[in-house]
Amino acid sequence: MLLNPWIYDFSAYNLWIKPLGLYYLATYLRKNGHKVSLIDCLEMDSSNANSAKAFPKTKMFGEGKFYAEEIAKPKCLEGVPKKYKRYGLPLCLLEKKLQCIEEPDFIFITSMMTYWYPGVWDAIKVLKNFFPQSTIVLGGIYATLCYEHSQNSGADIVVAGAVEDSFRYIQENILECPVKYLPNKEEPDNLPYPAFELASRTDYVPILAGRGCPFRCSYCASQILNSQFFRRTPTKVLDEIEFYLEKFGTRNFVFYDDALLYDSKGFFLPFAKMVLQRKMAINFHSPNGLHLSEINSDVAEMLFAAGFKTIRFGLETSNPQRQKESGGKVVNEQFVTAMKMLHEAGYTQEDIGVYILCGLPEQGVKEVEETIAFVQKNRAKAILAEFSPIPHTRLWKEALSHSEYDLAKEPLFQNNTLLPCASTEMRESLQRLKTISRQTPE
Ligand code: B12
Structure with missing residues (x-):
């Protein structure tokens, strides 16, 4: 399973956000024969909209506000006179989605802004609770720029850098399978398309x-x-x-x-x-x-x-x-x-x-x-x-x-x-x- 976590911040706007790196990873995993599912906590699809929660409407070109809930500020930000929020799926809807999934062997989680890490850490907590047997692998921008800090995220393994560079390691050492397909960043024309068929929107x-x-x-x-x-x-x-x-x-x-x-x-x-x-x-x-x-x-x-x-x-x-x-x-x-x-x-x-x-x-x-x-x-x-x-x-x-x-x-x-x-x-x-x-x- 692949997961794009929430954003925790004072403000966030959906300026056409999508976890592109995660969709590329999904394709590489599929090309190596793995069965893959994907949850994007920042995606508000129509099945979510049917729930009791009213999601903000998107604008003409698909951009727009996120659904958000106020949450407690981290201790070190207590002095900041602004509301701190969790942007993206309400916790109950994430849990509903997780209930529909069989316990995965591996969970790959991405990360973006360095200072959005509390959303990553909390998502890992939820996942650990739900799927105690799964191995959680964290990567993405926060994991790359704050590699040492991300060791405390609760993930079992942190992989820094572009996944194209670490894919052999992931396939052979983490997933313990022989490589069937290896992406090469240096030949960008040969990279397969990201797996957007896994997206709801x-x-x-x-x-x-x-x-x-x-x-x-x-x-x-x-x-x-x-x-x-x-x-x-x-x-x-x-x-x-x-x-x-x-x-x-x-x-x-x-x-x-x-x-x-x-x-x-x-x-x-x-x-x-x-x-x-x-x-x-x-x-x-x-x-x-x-x-x-x-x-x-x-x-x-x-x-x-x-x-x-x-x-x-x-x-x-x-x-x-x-x-x-x-x-x-x-x-x-x-x-x-x-x-x-x-x-x-x-x-x-x-x-x-x-x-x-x-x-x-x-x-x-x-x-x-x-x-x-x-x-x-x-x-x-x-x-x-x-x-x-x-x-x-x-x-x-x-x-x-x-x-x-x-x-x-x-x-x-x-x-x-x-x-x-x-x-x-x-x-x-x-x-x-x-x-x-x-x-x-x-
Ligand atoms: C596009 C982009 C945006 C887009 C949205 C991005 C999105 N994903 O939805 C927009 C324009 C909205 C945006 C906004 C901002 N951005 Co911006 N953005 C980027 C940019 C250019 C590309 C990110 C991206 O998607 N790349 C493409 C995908 C394929 O790459 P990727 O996600 O990194 O994935 C690769 C690896 O990370 C890895 N990987 C990813 N996930 C996983 C998971 C696992 C398990 C593994 C093993 C590997 C792995 O493999 C992938 C493929 O190679 C980066 C800079 C950069 N070159 O990366 C800045 C960047 C992330 N942004 C940055 C900033 C500062 C901002 C703003 C705060 C700017 C501002 N001052 O207003 C805003 C705030 C956003 C908000 N909504 O509140 C900074 C981050 C700062 C930080 N402290 O973390 C960056 C690094 C740019 C910079 N200044 O250097 N941004």
């Missing part, structure tokens, strides 16, 4: 056109999670999309890539051209941010024409020195040109979301204010992203020395809601900055 489906990122930004964990950058060929990605369109009628596709537009001649432009040639009436979303430096008039036009409805970009700051020091992925001139081209292509101010990092070590309130003004002046929507310090990144050491919290010992303090590395002035200004960022000055 396929109104949106996440897509990975590549793994990793060629940039090395100081605040980002991409290079730790995927040390090399691999890209699939455009036809193969489109074939996958067409497969879901035909099989499930899926119309919303969400790119989880860290560098979708990188080398646009090599991937994005031929991909978008084929979308148009195949006359596919589908929507694309890129909530994870695109590279501004890759926007030229061709890319802007093709984004619009191919149906990219939700486009988000990572500017992070308009401060030239910080842009350079953090990795040099964009300069202000590129931003100005990119916005002009996106508008010419047909996008409106409301369509173009630009992420701004806030609460970086030693970042002043003025820098954030100036960045918001710069974004709005260029007719885009400013979206504040509170900085979450991530272990093993280039910025980590600086984050540790600029935080009053013991970030290394307790991943809960890495929560972006705490603004753990920000000055008091920044914390006090956050609400005002958020208000300014939502205004659309003419």
Whole structure:
């Protein structure tokens, strides 16, 4: 059995969340002859909706609010004046689902944000209670970035890193079976499709056109999670999309890539051209941010024409020195040109979301204010992203020395809601900055 646990946090929004890594793992296990079932605690399907609980409705493209219940705050977060919640299936519904399953030999559980670990730990407790004989294997982003911490999760085995890299070990040493099929990340075109037939809802489906990122930004964990950058060929990605369109009628596709537009001649432009040639009436979303430096008039036009409805970009700051020091992925001139081209292509101010990092070590309130003004002046929507310090990144050491919290010992303090590395002035200004960022000055 495979399980995507709950999110425990002060806030969470379903911006097309799906446990893509778990669906890949499901396919690899099946290709090796194992019988697999999957429970996604963040999936609100119609069978759940029939229960007494009223689930929030999803929005036009499948995104929306999670069902949530207030829960007790972990001790170290007691001072935070916000409600702490469990997002996803109510406990009773998870238990109902577990009752329908025969005790599995193995349970594989995934994890995402480092500071969401209490949801992982609690899910493991529930599973241990239900299926005391099953061996529980934990993997995913939290398990990779906080490997030592995750040893205390209650799982029997923790496996860090991409499952493609550990699959031989899993198959031979954990499942104790000979390998019939071995996934290879370095040949991404040969990877099988994730097993979305196990999902109850396929109104949106996440897509990975590549793994990793060629940039090395100081605040980002991409290079730790995927040390090399691999890209699939455009036809193969489109074939996958067409497969879901035909099989499930899926119309919303969400790119989880860290560098979708990188080398646009090599991937994005031929991909978008084929979308148009195949006359596919589908929507694309890129909530994870695109590279501004890759926007030229061709890319802007093709984004619009191919149906990219939700486009988000990572500017992070308009401060030239910080842009350079953090990795040099964009300069202000590129931003100005990119916005002009996106508008010419047909996008409106409301369509173009630009992420701004806030609460970086030693970042002043003025820098954030100036960045918001710069974004709005260029007719885009400013979206504040509170900085979450991530272990093993280039910025980590600086984050540790600029935080009053013991970030290394307790991943809960890495929560972006705490603004753990920000000055008091920044914390006090956050609400005002958020208000300014939502205004659309003419
Ligand atoms: C796509 C994405 C999102 C999406 C949703 C993702 C989802 N899964 O639903 C969106 C856009 C919503 C999002 C939002 C945010 N994100 Co985000 N996101 C990502 C991203 C780019 C990819 C994650 C992904 O799905 N990858 C694809 C799948 C295939 O990979 P995977 O799940 O890791 O699985 C692989 C391995 O982990 C492993 N594996 C997985 N499960 C298991 C299980 C077992 C048993 C085993 C053995 C192995 C294994 O094998 C898999 C295949 O190789 C990562 C960065 C990255 N490159 O990973 C950041 C990342 C996870 N996000 C991050 C952050 C900070 C955020 C935000 C807080 C940003 C902000 N400040 O607003 C928000 C908050 C989210 C919320 N809703 O509240 C950080 C994490 C920080 C942390 N402390 O943990 C990351 C690492 C990016 C970064 N900055 O470096 N995100």
